[in-house]
Each structure stands twice: as structure tokens, then as C-alpha cells.
Amino acid sequence: MNASVQLDYHSTDIMCRRTLLPLHGRFSWFGMAITIYTNATAVLKGAEEAGLEAHSDSELEPSLRWDIAAELGFEPTAEAWGCKTIRDFNSVYLSMGYQQWFAFDLETGDAAGFVTICGLDQPSDLNVALYLRSVMDSIGYGPLSGLKERG
Amino acid sequence: MSGVITAEIAPAIRTQQLLFAGQPILLRTNASEIARYASGFFPEVRDTDARSTPPLATITLMQRETDEPLCENAPWFRARGHFALARFTRNDSFWFNLRAREVYGTFSSSLVDDRKRWCIHIFPALLGILAAAIEIAPVHAACLARHGRGVLLAGHSGAGKSTLTISLAKRGYALLADDWTYLSAAGTTTNGSGVEAWGIPVPVKLLSDACDLFPELLAYRLGTSLNNEIAYEVWPEECFGVSRLLHCPITAIALLERANEPGCRVSPISADEAIDHLVKELEPPGESLASCYEKQIDLIHRLANASCYRVSFNDHPYRVAAILDRALFPH
Numbered sequence: 231m232n233a234s235v236q237l238d239y240h241s242t243d244i245m246c247r248r249t250l251l252p253l254h255g256r257f258s259w260f261g262m263a264i265t266i267y268t269n270a271t272a273v274l275k276g277a278e279e280a281g282l283e284a285h286s287d288s289e290l291e292p293s294l295r296w297d298i299a300a301e302l303g304f305e306p307t308a309e310a311w312g313c314k315t316i317r318d319f320n321s322v323y324l325s326m327g328y329q330q331w332f333a334f335d336l337e338t339g340d341a342a343g344f345v346t347i348c349g350l351d352q353p354s355d356l357n358v359a360l361y362l363r364s365v366m367d368s369i370g371y372g373p374l375s376g377l378k379e380r381g
Numbered sequence: 382m383s384g385v386i387t388a389e390i391a392p393a394i395r396t397q398q399l400l401f402a403g404q405p406i407l408l409r410t411n412a413s414e415i416a417r418y419a420s421g422f423f424p425e426v427r428d429t430d431a432r433s434t435p436p437l438a439t440i441t442l443m444q445r446e447t448d449e450p451l452c453e454n455a456p457w458f459r460a461r462g463h464f465a466l467a468r469f470t471r472n473d474s475f476w477f478n479l480r481a482r483e484v485y486g487t488f489s490s491s492l493v494d495d496r497k498r499w500c501i502h503i504f505p506a507l508l509g510i511l512a513a514a515i516e517i518a519p520v521h522a523a524c525l526a527r528h529g530r531g532v533l534l535a536g537h538s539g540a541g542k543s544t545l546t547i548s549l550a551k552r553g554y555a556l557l558a559d560d561w562t563y564l565s566a567a568g569t570t571t572n573g574s575g576v577e578a579w580g581i582p583v584p585v586k587l588l589s590d591a592c593d594l595f596p597e598l599l600a601y602r603l604g605t606s607l608n609n610e611i612a613y614e615v616w617p618e619e620c621f622g623v624s625r626l627l628h629c630p631i632t633a634i635a636l637l638e639r640a641n642e643p644g645c646r647v648s649p650i651s652a653d654e655a656i657d658h659l660v661k662e663l664e665p666p667g668e669s670l671a672s673c674y675e676k677q678i679d680l681i682h683r684l685a686n687a688s689c690y691r692v693s694f695n696d697h698p699y700r701v702a703a704i705l706d707r708a709l710f711p712h
Contacts, residue, residue, distance in 0.1 A: 245460040245510075247667050297461045318441060320481040321464075328457065328471055333464035335478060340669075342461035 246344075249299045256293065257282035259370060262339075262377070263293035270300035270347050272355040273362070279354075280362035281370065294339040300358065303329055303346035313364040322373050324365060332365050339377045341369070398436060399423035401508055402517045402579035403567025403628065407436035412444040418499045422582060424627065437515040438482040440507065445487055456502070456607060458510075462669045465510050469503055479514040479670055501614060502607045505583050509561070513666040517565045517579075518677035521662040524562040524578050524629070525554035531578050531629035532709060533562060533684075535658055536637030541698065543587050544594055545637065548702035550623035557626050559585040559617075564631075564680045576683040579628040584614040594698060597621055633709055634659075634689045645694035645701045647708040655689035656681055 251267040255274040258264070259282050266277055278284050316323040324332040324343075332343030345361045395416050397408045405426055408419050457468040465477040475486035484507060492498065512519050522535040523546040532554075534542050546559040557580030564576050589611055592598040597620050598613050606612045617623050634655040640646070659681050665674050690708060694701045 243664070245458045245465060247460040248665070249461075295462070299459075299461060316476065316485060316487065318476070318478070318483050318485040319439070321476070321478040321483060321485070323466075323476040323485065325474060328468065329459075331459070331466050331476075333466070333476060333478065335463070335480060337481065340462060342464045344459050344461070344466075 246299065246301070249301075251297055251299060256285055258285050259283070259366075259374065262374070263291055264296055265293045266296045266298055268298045268300060270345075270350045270352075270355075270358065272347060272352050272358045273298050273300055273345065275354045276358040276362040279359050280366040282366070294341070296340070297342040298332075299342075299344050300347040300350060301329065301344060302348070302350070304348075311360050311364075313368060315368050322369060324368050326361055326364055330361060332361075332369075334369050334373055336373055336377070339374065398426045400426055400567075401515070401581075402512075402563040402565035403577060404438075404515050404517060404565060405434050405436045406438045406440060406511075406515070408440050408442065410442040410444075412442065412493050414493050414496070415442050415444070415499065418496050419504070422500055422504050438484065438511055440484040440486075440511075442486045442488070444490055444493055447489075455609070456506075458506075460510070460667070462667060463514075467506055467510060469498070469506075475503070475507060477510055479511070479666070479673075482511075482514050484511060500582070501584060505561075505581060506607065508563075508581065512563060513670055513673040513677060516673070516676050516680070517563050518663060518680040519561050519563050520659045520681065521560070522562050522634075522659065523559045524557035524580060524631075525549050526557065526626050526629040527554045527710065529629065530632040530709075531557070532633040532635060533578065533631055533659075533687075534635050534637055535655065535662075537662075540637040540639060541694070541701075542637060543585055544591060544698040545701055545705070547585065547587070547595060547617065547621055547623070548698040549706065550617060551621060551699075552702055552706055555624045555626035555629075556580070556585075556617055557629065558583075564677075564684075566680065566683075574630060574683045574686055576631070576680050577628050578631050580626070582625065585617050586610070587613045587615070589613070595621070631684055631687050634684060634687050635692045635705060636690070637692050637694070640693040640695045643695050645692065645696045645704045647704055648691050648693075650689045650691045652685045652687060652689050655687070656684060659684075 251269050254265055254267045256265050257277055314325045320336050322334040330345050334341040345358055347355050347358055394411045399406055399408055410416050459466050463480040467475045473488040473492050477484050509519055522533040523542040524531055524533050536542055543559045550556045563579045565579055566575055586606055589603055601613050601615050603611050636658055660678055
């Protein structure tokens with residue numbers, strides 16, 4: 231959806247809630263299992279570049295679920311990149327430009343977000359890499375490690 | 382890459398326990414204006430028992446201390462899992478964790494003065510997104526009441542809900558909503574169905590050609606609605622002199638549809654058909670909130686005892702209102 235699309239918040243999937251995320255990757259971060267579901271290969275690649283370690287353990291193993299939907303679009307270049315972090319009671323929210331965000335549930339460790347990308351089939355994307363680096367910088371060594379310590 | 386910027390937020394200075402569709406919610410804000418707008422928009426929790434009920438959701442609305450210019454962008458909404466984000470301008474964002482029933486908004490001081498935007502766009506959008514998490518089912522239907530009996534007017538966009546709503550309100554029906562009505566199990570002590578319909582105090586939206594039907598609109602200016610339609614958004618009490626009601630039980634549902642042939646025909650239909658229509662227009666909130674969606678569907682199914690009609694029309698809304706009125710209240 232772009233800005234010209236009607237924005238009736240009740241209409242069918244106007245919030246792109248049900249965008250299909252057919253790809254997934256299993257990662258570990260300091261022993262914690264995370265499964266990232268996405269619609270862009272570059273997201274899985276960017277996760278590795280951001281410090282998550284790819285692994286192929288059984289999908290039956292419990293893991294945190296992170297949904298990251300990529301949308302075609304343009305966002306700030308690396309020079310103009312900024313990430314605003316907001317913490318509420320049970321949540322951490324990251325805002326990275328008008329159309330990019332990531333939200334993390336401090337209680338469950340589950341997360342979701344949207345990132346813009348030049349092409350869904352591209353193997354890597356600078357913007358996606360910056361997005362995931364910001365996510366891990368903001369979540370990985372604070373809230374996520376806190377979650378791990380709580381078990 | 383520049384360093385991570387952490388938003389600087391002043392602590393909340395006031396809290397209010399308010400009602401949305403009868404359900405208690407807690408509003409926290411550091412902006413006295415927003416607290417005032419909220420008091421005018423949401424009913425306050427009054428009785429002692431309700432005050433002791435823990436709020437079902439917490440909405441934190443924080444004005445940033447830095448003074449920034451209003452940086453307009455088209456509103457932008459996205460949701461995934463139990464999270465959602467609503468941006469109303471480039472700098473004004475509202476975050477949702479629906480599992481935790483939390484909403485967190487930060488906004489510039491420039492937005493604070495815009496009471497109309499809070500009451501017409503921001504509060505209704507927040508509630509529309511939050512509803513599923515607090516056992517409220519928004520149904521795409523207008524709602525009016527007469528003699529304590531409520532009627533839902535359902536129909537797709539363009540079916541004529543708003544013009545028929547005003548026409549019925551002019552016949553003495555109290556108006557709850559012209560587009561979205563909220564079903565809730567709260568406040569149903571006098572109602573056997575276990576569900577009550579609630580409205581919120583938003584303007585009615587009438588498209589530009591509605592001034593042919595309602596010349597009162599000529600005294601108002603057209604504007605751009607949240608979904609980018611050019612429309613009149615007017616307070617019905619002020620523009621048409623009609624009365625408002627906050628909530629009522631539902632005893633009838635009318636499915637509106639445009640007909641090719643001139644005239645108006647009201648025919649009974651099964652409650653299943655009417656309920657199916659309402660359920661189909663309910664937006665599924667996603668897999669992680671499946672249980673919330675089931676509760677919403679259950680609320681809609683509690684309307685099974687309502688008398689249901691199909692209203693096929695190609696006629697002036699005043700005449701349609703008169704015919705529907707006779708069908709709803711034959712005596």
C-alpha cells in the first residue's frame with residue numbers, strides 16, 4: 231500500500247497484516263533460537279550480517295517468532311539513517327523512517343516489523359542490512375539478552 | 382550510520398479511567414489538552430464498581446518536549462502479529478502491542494492544538510485498531526435507536542448508510558453511528574442478548590453530492606477525510622439538530638443495497654444472512670490474535686434474535702426512511 235491507497239483502517243487488510251511471508255530462517259543469538267519469517271531473501275541475509283547465527287535445528291524446537299515484511303520503496307540512505315527507540319511497559323518500538331519499524335515484546339520475545347527494499351528477490355540490500363543492524367543494536371544487547379537471562 | 386537516537390519523553394502527569402464501548406481503558410498523558418479532548422470524547426467511568434475493575438488497555442499519549450513543525454504525510458497504517466503502527470504525520474506515531482493491550486503514542490506540540498484531528502481521526506483510529514484486543518467488535522454499520530430499540534444499517538461503502546442515517550434521525554431516531562458501530566458485552570444488564578451496540582462521538586461523513594439531499598450542508602466546507610475522500614464531516618447535532626445516543630440493544634438489522642429499479646422494497650431475511658454479512662466485513666486481526674477474533678465473531682452472533690431485513694432501494698432517502706420506519710415499527 232502506498233499513500234495514495236485508501237486508508238480505511240477497517241477495510242480488508244489495509245494494514246497489510248496478512249502479507250504472505252513464505253521464507254523463513256532459523257537463527258541463534260547467544261543460544262536463543264529465533265525464527266525470522268519474511269518475504270525477502272535479503273532479510274535473512276541481513277540477519278546474518280547483523281550478528282545472528284544461521285542454523286538448521288529442528289523447527290519443533292521452541293523459538294522466538296520475528297515477522298519482518300519487506301515492501302518495495304525508498305528510505306533514507308546510510309548517511310541519513312536514524313533509529314528512534316521508544317520503550318513502553320512490555321514493548322520496545324523502533325522507528326527507522328516513515329515506513330520502517332520494528333516492535334519487540336519484552337515478555338514473549340516475539341517481534342514484527344516492516345522494512346523497505348528495492349527488490350524482493352535481491353540477495354542483499356543495504357537498507358535491509360542497516361535496518362537489521364539497528365534492530366540488533368537496539369534489541370540484541372538489551373531487551374533480548376534480558377529475556378534470555380530470565381529464561 | 383548515525384547513532385541510535387532515544388526519544389526523550391517527559392513522565393506522564395495524569396491518568397484517566399475512561400470507557401470505550403463500555404470497556405474500561407486507562408489513558409495516561411502528559412498533555413493537558415489531550416486529557417481534555419479525551420474527556421469530551423470518551424465517557425468517564427462513574428460508578429464505584431466499574432472504577433474497581435482493572436482497565437482492559439492502557440493508552441499512553443506523550444507530547445514530546447521538543448518543538449517541531451507539523452510535518453504532514455498521508456496517514457500510514459501497518460500491522461503484523463500483535464503489533465501495529467499508525468502514523469498520522471511524519472512525526473506523530475502510535476504504537477500498539479495488542480497482546481499486552483498497550484498503545485503508546487508520541488506526538489509533536491504542533492498536533493496538540495488540533496482538537497478536530499484528535500476527535501475525528503486519531504481517537505477513532507486508535508479504537509478501531511485496539512478493539513479486537515479488548516473484546517469489542519467493530520461492525521461496518523450505522524446504528525440508530527427508537528423507543529430503546531436499536532437498528533443496525535449494514536451495507537458496503539456507497540450503499541447509502543450515512544444518508545439513510547440522517548433521514549431516519551430526522552424522523553426522530555437517536556443516532557449512534559453512521560459508519561462503524563462497536564459491539565460489546567459491557568453494559569448489557571437490561572438486554573437479554575448479552576451484547577450492546579455503542580457509538581463514538583464522531584462527525585457523520587457525507588459525500589459532496591449529499592448537499593442536494595441535505596441543503597443544511599451548504600453552510601459547511603468540504604474537507605478531506607481520513608481515507609482521502611472529499612466529504613462533509615459534520616456534527617449531526619449541530620448540522621441537522623438530531624439527537625445522539627451512546628449505546629442501545631440491537632433488535633433489528635437492515636442490509637442496504639442499491640437497486641436498479643426505482644422505489645424501495647423491504648423484505649425479511651434470516652438472521653444468519655445478516656450476521657454473515659457483518660462477520661465478512663470484520664477484519665481478521667491475524668493468527669496471533671485468533672482468540673480475539675473468535676470473541677468478536679461470538680459478539681456478532683449474539684444478534685441472532687434481531688429481526689432482519691433487506692432494503693433494496695433506488696429512491697430519495699427520506700422515502701426510504703419512511704418505508705423502513707413503517708417496517709420496523711408497524712404500529
